[in-house]
Amino acid sequence: MRNALLQLLFVGSLAVVVVAGILTAWQNLTAQGLSFGFDFLFRSTGWDLNFSLLPVTANDPYWWYFLCGILNTLFLGVSGLILATIVGGIVGFARTSSNETAQLLGRTYVDIFRNIPLILQVFFWYAIITHLPVPRNAYRAGDVFLTSRGLYVPxxxxxxxxxxxxxxxxxxxxxxxxxxxxxxxxxxxxxxxxxxxxxxxxxxxxxxxxxxxxxxxxxxxxxxYPVLQGLNLRGGLRISPEFTALVIAIAIYGGSYIAEIVRGGFKAVGKGQIEAAQSLGLRPWQTFSRIRFPLALRAMLPILANQYVWLMKATTMGIAVGFTDFFMIVALAINHSGRTLESIGILMAGFLAINLSLAAVFNRINRAIALKGNQLRG
CATH class of the missing domain: 1.20.58 (Methane Monooxygenase Hydroxylase; Chain G, domain 1)
Incomplete structure (x- = not known):
């Protein structure tokens, strides 16, 4: 009974603080002549987006713009996570190999890119991409064009x-x-x-x-196919410089952290298990695919999930180069509508939904592959 009363008192205290904060904010807004509500979501925005996966016009309501922003963030985040996983896996394998040159290259990569802030890498790659040749002098490989205005692909x-x-x-x-x-x-x-x-x-x-x-x-x-018409390229798919710079920066920066996670996962596999596989006559690839990698993956997955959640939040760096992700659209909505608290609340709810869903998926995978009854259970 005492424990239940203490927990009830604690929860009640938190509820009182939250309610008091809401009432204080409501009184301050009323005193300044400001209203609180989400009716602005159904008003026209009056401004355009420079990148959207969905069709969008200036007459669309705010809720549609928020949906476009969430999809843009998910598209950027998933693309960056996939490339960061590939880069991190390659570098992590190099760091755990028996080749000294591969180990040196992997260690150099991690030491350089892990210690440079992500926003500086975003600016660096954006500056490089925007200084590429114009469409008329674009770098071309078949029907793929690389220009200062973006990457054009069929x-x-x-x-x-x-x-x-x-x-x-x-x-x-x-x-x-x-x-x-x-x-x-x-x-x-x-x-x-x-x-x-x-x-x-x-x-x-x-x-x-x-x-x-x-x-x-x-x-x-x-x-x-993209074709050159006049001074610009027409047709095909244009991947904007902002999106390209962000994906490259997230892949390289996130890959340096994932490489260390991969290295730690393989180091967690005991030598006795590898020696037991060799004593059974398993070939090197069989030892890797059936012993080392499954056990290393179980050790990597919890830390990898945390890294993925962090990289998903790093997509907010897009506002630094003008990429219209969820964060930038919320910032623009605040400037045009004046609904600061409502827009920030939508932003927080959106990122909570994205990251909690991502964490739930990885927790489900972790429970599915966990070895029951040993030190790896959670």
Missing amino acids: IPNVGGALLAAIILALVAACVLPIWIGRTKYLRRPQGSRLDLQWAAAGAALLCALAILLLGRPADGPVLN
């Missing part, structure tokens, strides 16, 4: 909704085989599901191909 010749469907089908082609191989909802043993995995991947790829062929304009090309 894109499927379909509308935005169909393009999103193609991307989802491609993601399903990668995710479905993994899910089929590990799920417990199928009665067939896990070792005999290879035909189902191939069938699921093939069906998803065929679905993507069908959308591409049927969704393109009549007698039009399958891909929309």
